[in-house]
Amino acid sequence: MSDQNSNKLxxxxxxxxDWVITPTAEREESVGGAxxxxxxxxxxxxxxxxxxxxxxxxxxxxxxxxxxxxxxxDGLERNSDGxxxxxxxxxxxxxxxxxxxxxHLNVFENFSPRLxxxxxxxxxxxxxxxxxxxxxDVLDQMAKRPRLVGLDTMNLWIDIAHDKLLEVLARVDxxxxxxxxxxxxxxxxxxxxxxxxxxxxxxxxxVIKRGEYGALCFGPDNALFAAPAMPLEDxxxxxxxxxxxxxxxxxxxxxxxxxxxxYVRQAVIWGSTMASYCVQGFSYDQLRxxxxxxxxxxxxxxxxxxRF
Ligand SMILES: Nc1ncnc2c1ncn2[C@@H]1O[C@H](COP(=O)(O)OP(=O)(O)O)[C@@H](O)[C@H]1O
Ligand SMILES: O=C(O)C(=O)C[C@H](O)[C@H](O)COP(=O)(O)O
Numbered sequence: 572m573s574d575q576n577s578n579k580l581x582x583x584x585x586x587x588x589d590w591v592i593t594p595t596a597e598r599e600e601s602v603g604g605a606x607x608x609x610x611x612x613x614x615x616x617x618x619x620x621x622x623x624x625x626x627x628x629x630x631x632x633x634x635x636x637x638x639x640x641x642x643x644x645d646g647l648e649r650n651s652d653g654x655x656x657x658x659x660x661x662x663x664x665x666x667x668x669x670x671x672x673x674x675h676l677n678v679f680e681n682f683s684p685r686l687x688x689x690x691x692x693x694x695x696x697x698x699x700x701x702x703x704x705x706x707x708d709v710l711d712q713m714a715k716r717p718r719l720v721g722l723d724t725m726n727l728w729i730d731i732a733h734d735k736l737l738e739v740l741a742r743v744d745x746x747x748x749x750x751x752x753x754x755x756x757x758x759x760x761x762x763x764x765x766x767x768x769x770x771x772x773x774x775x776x777x778v779i780k781r782g783e784y785g786a787l788c789f790g791p792d793n794a795l796f797a798a799p800a801m802p803l804e805d806x807x808x809x810x811x812x813x814x815x816x817x818x819x820x821x822x823x824x825x826x827x828x829x830x831x832x833x834y835v836r837q838a839v840i841w842g843s844t845m846a847s848y849c850v851q852g853f854s855y856d857q858l859r860x861x862x863x864x865x866x867x868x869x870x871x872x873x874x875x876x877x878r879f
Contacts (some may be wrong), residue, residue, distance in 0.1 A: 576692045580825040581717075583608045583622040583684050583709045584699025586647065588629065589660035590673075591810050591853060593666065598853045601810070602633040604656065605699035605723065608811030611844035611855040612818025614640040615866055617825040619818075620690045622646035622709065625653040626678045636859055644876070645687045650758050653678040666806050667782045674796040686712040695825040697817060698743070700725050703735035708740060719830055721745035721821050722774070723813065737772060744830075745790070746774035747817050753779050762787070776835055778842070780813050788839045794832035798839045800878060801869070803846035808853045812846045812854065815858065819845030844869045 586602030591597065595809055606623045613619050618641040625634075627650075636643060659673040663788065684705055691714040698706040700723045709721065722743045727760075728736050729752060738858040746769060750762060754828075759765040762779065766789050769777050777789040785799040820842035829839075844866060 574851045578617045578825045579693035581693045582618045582693040582697045585599045586623040592661040601854045605814040608814035609818040610642045611858040612815035613822030616822030624648040624678050624682045626653045629655045650678040696720045697821050698722045703732045703739045706739045741773040745776040747778040749780045789833040790832035792832045796836045806850050809850045815849035816842035816846040840873045
């Protein structure tokens with residue numbers, strides 16, 4: 572293993588301009604996308620290399636934010652012929668549920684991810700929520716199998732690309748999905764039974780994200796770990812919480828290079844820490860410019876929250 576690549580973390584996923592409506596506020600041009608949230612959350616912990624595509628309308632300021640966060644953008648394709656992927660959604664009163672109002676794939680429609688040579692040797696890879704065939708394509712472009720491969724997906728792919736999804740799942744180590752998706756994927760009604768089935772499909776580590784109720788994690792050596800979400804007085808915008816969680820989670824494992832039950836437990840708390848910042852603002856507003864002191868302090872609040 573070359574030292575140079577030992578803690579590099581590649582992420583492939585959407586780069587988006589969202590229109591987010593909550594019960595109390597609205598932002599019409601909110602930079603988002605799974606790869607953006609993931610990168611902003613992981614970059615305080617480990618070097619991140621991003622793979623995605625933007626159109627001519629993508630704000631230059633957001634590219635500057637990613638660069639200042641230290642995110643490598645060599646793998647970000649800039650397609651001047653079209654618009655960036657756009658998503659519009661409205662949150663319900665309780666903020667744990669949302670309706671998608673519009674999705675415009677735009678430049679994402681014909682996107683074919685190309686990994687720069689400098690990404691191919693990296694030891695950590697996260698396949699954020701995109702078509703399973705593209706996830707497979709990226710995995711195949713790695714020079715060798717990374718030490719740890721994580722994946723997120725959604726109900727759409729469980730419905731329309733089931734076989735491809737099973738094919739990629741067989742090749743990943745960590746699956747991070749939400750509760751409904753875990754049940755849907757396995758046709759189960761019980762979460763523990765669903766988790767056992769999923770772990771037979773490939774991923775030995777499974778993180779089930781439960782919104783304001785936190786996360787449940789089945790570790791590589793069989794530990795079962797539950798983490799609460801940070802109780803917050805003001806939740807501004809939950810968009811990207813899951814991706815920020817994944818960024819903190821994978822970022823910690825890449826930084827430490829340890830992949831045991833104990834480190835996976837810590838990674839769940841790092842995921843919860845970064846997700847808690849995400850939901851406190853629109854877009855990645857609250858993830859930008861975080862100091863080491865800030866994040867260590869929030870991590871310690873989680874330690875205190877769960878001490879007994
Ligand atoms: N309302 C909230 N308050 C505090 N933390 C939250 C809230 N919603 C989500 N989170 C954090 O974000 C994580 C992932 O969120 P979740 O909504 O489950 O993911 P996804 O966006 O993939 O559905 C949760 O495990 C939790 O730590
Ligand atoms: O890429 C997509 O499919 C989008 O809808 C754009 C969004 O910015 C995030 O991806 C929302 O992600 P989560 O709130 O973590 O589920």
